[in-house]
Amino acid sequence: MIKYTLKRILYMLFVFSIMSVILFSLYNMIPGDPARSEVEGLRETLKPDEYQLAYEQARARLGLDDPAVVRYGRWAKGLLSGDLGQSKVHKVPVTKVVTQPLKTTIFINIFAVIIGLGLTIPLGIYTAVKKNSTFDKIVQVMTIVGHSIPVFIFALLFIYAFSVRLGWFPVSGMNTPNFKGTGWEAFKDTMWHLALPLLVMTIGALAGLTRYVRAAMADALSMDYIKTARAKGLKEKVVILSHAWRNALLPVVTLIIGWFMSIFYGSLITERMFNLNGLGKLLIQSLNDMDYDVVMAIQLLYVVIALLGNLVSDLSYGLVDPRVRVNK
Amino acid sequence: MTEKQIYDKKKDNKNKKSFITLLFSNLFGNKEQLSLMEEEQVQSPWRTILKTFKSNKVAMTGLIVFLLIFLTVMVGPLIKPIDLSFSETSQIHIAPGMDLMKFPESLNGKVSDIAVGPSFSVAASTDGKFHIWGKTRVSSVIDVKNLPRDESNNLINMGNVVRVATGFDHIVVLNDQGQVYSWGSNRQQQSNVPIEVRQLNNIKDVYAGYQCSLVLTEDGKSIYFGNQMNNDYYPYHQYQGQLQKLAVTADAMLGLTFDGNVVYLGTQNNSYSTIPENMGNVVDIAATASTVAALNDEGKVFIWGNVSQKGEGNIAETSEKITAIYGGRYHYTALTEKGNVVAWGSNVYKQSTVPESVINANIADIYTGYYQNYAVTEDGELLTWGLKGYLFGTDDLGRDIFTRLLNGGRMSMTIGAVAVIISVFIGVVVGALSGFLGGKVDIVLQRVSEVVAALPFLPFAMILSALIGNSLSSTQRIVLIMVILGLLSWTGLQRLVRAQVLSVREQEYVIAARSVGVKRMSIIFRHILPNVISIILVSATLSFATSMLTESSLSYLGFGVQAPHPTWGNMLFGANNSIVIQNYWWRWVYASIVLGVCVICINLVGDGLRDAIDPKSQER
Numbered sequence: 001m002i003k004y005t006l007k008r009i010l011y012m013l014f015v016f017s018i019m020s021v022i023l024f025s026l027y028n029m030i031p032g033d034p035a036r037s038e039v040e041g042l043r044e045t046l047k048p049d050e051y052q053l054a055y056e057q058a059r060a061r062l063g064l065d066d067p068a069v070v071r072y073g074r075w076a077k078g079l080l081s082g083d084l085g086q087s088k089v090h091k092v093p094v095t096k097v098v099t100q101p102l103k104t105t106i107f108i109n110i111f112a113v114i115i116g117l118g119l120t121i122p123l124g125i126y127t128a129v130k131k132n133s134t135f136d137k138i139v140q141v142m143t144i145v146g147h148s149i150p151v152f153i154f155a156l157l158f159i160y161a162f163s164v165r166l167g168w169f170p171v172s173g174m175n176t177p178n179f180k181g182t183g184w185e186a187f188k189d190t191m192w193h194l195a196l197p198l199l200v201m202t203i204g205a206l207a208g209l210t211r212y213v214r215a216a217m218a219d220a221l222s223m224d225y226i227k228t229a230r231a232k233g234l235k236e237k238v239v240i241l242s243h244a245w246r247n248a249l250l251p252v253v254t255l256i257i258g259w260f261m262s263i264f265y266g267s268l269i270t271e272r273m274f275n276l277n278g279l280g281k282l283l284i285q286s287l288n289d290m291d292y293d294v295v296m297a298i299q300l301l302y303v304v305i306a307l308l309g310n311l312v313s314d315l316s317y318g319l320v321d322p323r324v325r326v327n328k
Numbered sequence: 329m330t331e332k333q334i335y336d337k338k339k340d341n342k343n344k345k346s347f348i349t350l351l352f353s354n355l356f357g358n359k360e361q362l363s364l365m366e367e368e369q370v371q372s373p374w375r376t377i378l379k380t381f382k383s384n385k386v387a388m389t390g391l392i393v394f395l396l397i398f399l400t401v402m403v404g405p406l407i408k409p410i411d412l413s414f415s416e417t418s419q420i421h422i423a424p425g426m427d428l429m430k431f432p433e434s435l436n437g438k439v440s441d442i443a444v445g446p447s448f449s450v451a452a453s454t455d456g457k458f459h460i461w462g463k464t465r466v467s468s469v470i471d472v473k474n475l476p477r478d479e480s481n482n483l484i485n486m487g488n489v490v491r492v493a494t495g496f497d498h499i500v501v502l503n504d505q506g507q508v509y510s511w512g513s514n515r516q517q518q519s520n521v522p523i524e525v526r527q528l529n530n531i532k533d534v535y536a537g538y539q540c541s542l543v544l545t546e547d548g549k550s551i552y553f554g555n556q557m558n559n560d561y562y563p564y565h566q567y568q569g570q571l572q573k574l575a576v577t578a579d580a581m582l583g584l585t586f587d588g589n590v591v592y593l594g595t596q597n598n599s600y601s602t603i604p605e606n607m608g609n610v611v612d613i614a615a616t617a618s619t620v621a622a623l624n625d626e627g628k629v630f631i632w633g634n635v636s637q638k639g640e641g642n643i644a645e646t647s648e649k650i651t652a653i654y655g656g657r658y659h660y661t662a663l664t665e666k667g668n669v670v671a672w673g674s675n676v677y678k679q680s681t682v683p684e685s686v687i688n689a690n691i692a693d694i695y696t697g698y699y700q701n702y703a704v705t706e707d708g709e710l711l712t713w714g715l716k717g718y719l720f721g722t723d724d725l726g727r728d729i730f731t732r733l734l735n736g737g738r739m740s741m742t743i744g745a746v747a748v749i750i751s752v753f754i755g756v757v758v759g760a761l762s763g764f765l766g767g768k769v770d771i772v773l774q775r776v777s778e779v780v781a782a783l784p785f786l787p788f789a790m791i792l793s794a795l796i797g798n799s800l801s802s803t804q805r806i807v808l809i810m811v812i813l814g815l816l817s818w819t820g821l822q823r824l825v826r827a828q829v830l831s832v833r834e835q836e837y838v839i840a841a842r843s844v845g846v847k848r849m850s851i852i853f854r855h856i857l858p859n860v861i862s863i864i865l866v867s868a869t870l871s872f873a874t875s876m877l878t879e880s881s882l883s884y885l886g887f888g889v890q891a892p893h894p895t896w897g898n899m900l901f902g903a904n905n906s907i908v909i910q911n912y913w914w915r916w917v918y919a920s921i922v923l924g925v926c927v928i929c930i931n932l933v934g935d936g937l938r939d940a941i942d943p944k945s946q947e948r
Contacts, residue, residue, distance in 0.1 A: 148927040306782035
């Protein structure tokens with residue numbers, strides 16, 4: 001197991017380095033001259049030859065004329081020491097720009113994931129057990145609809161119904177501006193603002209996951225060992241929860257882990273629609289502002305999380321399914 | 329026994345074979361020839377799939393609805409082609425409905441004056457009543473249907489209305505006492521009747537334009553109120569006291585003097601002020617948004633101003649003498665001495681195509697404005713032609729949402745289809761190679777696929793589109809979106825194909841093919857692949873739906889296909905503020921519905937196909 005884990009981690013590092021090369025070359029393709037933009041402000045004050053000199057000095061200082069390999073090495077070194085560059089727009093190190101939105105995103109998504117998992121897993125199990133019942137059919141239709149309609153349409157509908165028509169929830173934002181109150185009141189205020197986004201995010205994820213859990217569970221329930229368990233006279237609850245669910249877990253685990261990882265991704269559409277200051281919104285903003293160092297940092301974060309997710313799901317197979325453990 | 333009974337019996341005998349015949353035929357094989365298929369109930373797998381699919385009502389409904397949508401968006405753009413550069417400020421945010429020319433019945437036969445606005449029309453009837461119809465909500469807060477009220481919120485009694493005029497978003501009326509009332513948008517004071525006008529009692533006519541109003545007195549004076557900056561009008565112009573008629577373009581005022589000359593009432597030197605010489609004795613003037621027309625007493629029409637490609641300058645040929653001209657937004661209509669109508673200029677909404685009913689009738693008077701025309705026959709009947717309205721409303725640039733939905737649907741579906749073709753191609757090739765070859769190739773390809781699958785789809789597609797798409801033209805960008813969607817979505821299919829290939833790899837027919845020396849590539853693509861095609865088909869259908877969703881999400885965020893090219897996703901771009909959501913619901917409702925229905929249908933078809941191909945999955 002330890003050997004396997006080490007192997008996977010090594011592989012992860014290997015893939016990460018390849019991805020970093022790809023990303024580095026991709027971002028180097030973007031037209032633009034950082035040295036030119038650095039000295040541009042001096043154009044008016046300096047004489048042409050002085051300006052040219054300053055420009056060349058800037059180029060040399062930034063190392064723009066070095067071969068690509070050298071530049072990559074320098075960039076990777078900075079990356080390893082936690083230097084992700086400078087945000088062009090905010091004029092502070094990228095790590096500082098990313099921290100707050102990342103916190104917000106994690107805060108929002110933890111709730112979304114808890115609500116989502118808390119709903120989908122029981123729902124999936126229940127519909128698989130009560131297969132072809134009226135309830136199951138209703139859920140099936142609803143999941144197909146939920147699966148087919150993009151999140152932003154749900155968001156538009158909910159804003160129209162709950163914010164514009166009924167006025168129950170605010171249209172956008174995370175807090176009431178200039179809110180003053182105790183910590184608990186502030187939390188309540190935040191949750192009141194987050195109610196609609198959370199609803200939208202949960203619905204968006206609900207449909208796909210419920211279908212998946214139901215299919216895995218139905219597969220497991222059709223196995224012979226379930227018949228055996230029932231024939232033995234085990235309680236239905238035991239049959240379903242420990243015999244069937246344990247076996248249905250394997251395919252579901254990948255999905256659940258993927259979903260946990262999405263805590264960090266930020267939800268582009270929801271954050272944009274409700275104007276939440278999360279990672280997704282930061283990404284859109286930075287792309288629009290052409291603040292590529294920030295974009296690059298976010299993208300690297302995505303890659304790391306994706307690789308970690310792969311690792312965790314590989315390892316968790318062993319935990320969930322003893323057969324996998326034996327094989328490795 | 330009657331003859332008929334005998335006949336019936338014979339017929340019976342023919343149908344009901346006797347026991348002996350049946351016995352013999354069964355013994356000696358002389359039975360009715362059934363085809364092999366019928367007898368053995370053998371069907372090719374594809375026929376079974378087709379039959380199962382056909383019996384699935386939900387999936388069939390999905391298929392039919394999808395095909396209907398598909399046909400509509402493929403044929404529709406041919407009938408209603410899109411003009412990508414189109415924008416029309418006067419037609420912004422018009423609610424859905426075809427009632428722009430649905431005048432009240434009580435007006436028929438009693439028309440005294442009609443004025444046409446961008447989306448609404450107003451009229452005065454001969455009994456002095458005021459009428460208004462069309463889409464009267466000109467902004468999220470102003471509805472010109474709300475007649476003016478005094479301080480204590482009671483409706484002002486306007487008396488007997490004789491003249492009406494409509495501007496961009498306000499209305500001016502004149503009653504028989506010579507009093508002027510105005511309401512609607514008042515941002516530039518255009519509906520704030522100044523004291524000097526209220527004190528007058530010899531007002532002859534009222535005019536209204538873009539953010540401005542004008543009154544004309546009996547003694548030939550003009551008084552202007554409204555936006556002073558946009559419109560070139562000089563209050564102390566030298567023709568005060570000589571004017572008998574005014575014409576208002578989108579930004580300038582011209583007048584016709586009592587002695588038959590056209591004069592410019594502003595200070596600038598522009599294309600309106602360069603009035604043609606030698607026009608003779610002018611008897612009528614009219615204006616569109618950007619041109620001016622004059623008619624002299626010989627029936628000759630002169631056009632000047634910013635004459636554009638829209639065709640205001642192409643005066644219609646007629647053998648009859650023209651006696652009056654009228655200007656719309658970008659077209660002119662003219663009345664001849666024999667009561668016939670000719671029209672020329674922009675014909676986007678058929679506003680310059682005179683209908684049969686008008687040609688056949690004897691027309692006494694015409695009222696033209698913006699995109700509508702009203703003609704009064706000599707019997708007093710009111711006939712109309714031009715823009716009826718918009719089925720699904722218009723958006724923030726005045727573009728018809730229905731046309732954009734048709735064209736956007738074609739774009740969305742094309743992008744989805746091409747993306748699926750790309751992803752199916754990659755998925756099949758990678759999956760088949762990886763499954764059949766195994767070993768190192770398999771490991772490398774699977775690791776690559778793992779990484780691609782683990783990356784968050786939407787942000788990555790967005791980043792790629794922003795990084796690469798920066799320097800591309802809009803058409804290249806559309807191709808880029810297709811490629812990105814295809815490149816990021818092949819992993820699921822790849823895994824399916826690989827699993828299938830692995831399961832058939834060791835089957836006898838593959839071993840047989842290998843043993844007779846068929847090349848490996850040939851085995852993969854000609855022997856194995858046809859056996860897994862059904863899986864590919866299901867996956868392609870479902871990923872077509874996903875591609876359309878992703879494209880719409882990308883475009884919605886502004887990183888997909890960009891305006892002016894419409895797609896169902898980017899039509900919703902900019903709809904996410906509460907003003908649009910609440911007031912201009914048609915901007916998001918229709919696109920959402922059609923996108924949702926289409927994707928639901930594709931998913932239903934995909935699910936039905938999967939059930940039909942793999943009957944085991946139905947048990948789930």
